[in-house]
Amino acid sequence: PDPPAPLPLLSASGWGLHEKRKSCQVGIITKREWVVAIAGISAVTFAVSDMARALAFYRALGFRVKYGGEMSSFTSLVAGTGFLNLIHVPNADVRWWGRAIFYVDDVDAQYQRALDADITPMFAPQDARWGERYFHVTDPDGHEVSFAKPL
Numbered sequence: 001p002d003p004p005a006p007l008p009l010l011s012a013s014g015w016g017l018h019e020k021r022k023s024c025q026v027g028i029i030t031k032r033e034w035v036v037a038i039a040g041i042s043a044v045t046f047a048v049s050d051m052a053r054a055l056a057f058y059r060a061l062g063f064r065v066k067y068g069g070e071m072s073s074f075t076s077l078v079a080g081t082g083f084l085n086l087i088h089v090p091n092a093d094v095r096w097w098g099r100a101i102f103y104v105d106d107v108d109a110q111y112q113r114a115l116d117a118d119i120t121p122m123f124a125p126q127d128a129r130w131g132e133r134y135f136h137v138t139d140p141d142g143h144e145v146s147f148a149k150p151l
Helices: 049-060 107-116
Strands: 013-023 027-036 043-048 066-067 073-081 082-088 100-103 132-138 146-151
Touching: 013 082, 043 049, 043 073, 049 073, 049 082, 107 132, 107 146
Parallel strands: 043 082, 100 146
Antiparallel strands: 013 027, 066 073, 073 082, 132 146
């Protein structure tokens, strides 16, 4: 018998079903898998032990509240086309897990903004070999946040 017709690799939206075929002694084995194009990131969520303190920190760095607030158990802050979410977890015990990196128009101005808000960055802005200018800060709950711009 004839093998089934191949399916399209990707639709215009970047989603589709991909068909893989391989020959074996008894014929053709067909395996179908979904191919998904990751379009971006919607949000990163940090656990915070004190919502008011966390909001003061992030507002000082230029984030604005989309939803929630100081008395809320969940708050969304605007970060470009995405969001930085904060979820209140009393006695949160944050351990280093990595860092969230936010692009800004001017890394040096963002660094000065942090200093003006009495936030102490881990180091002054620097140019990285991978092609970004950046610096890091640590929020009151221990989350590492980086501000960067491609060079």
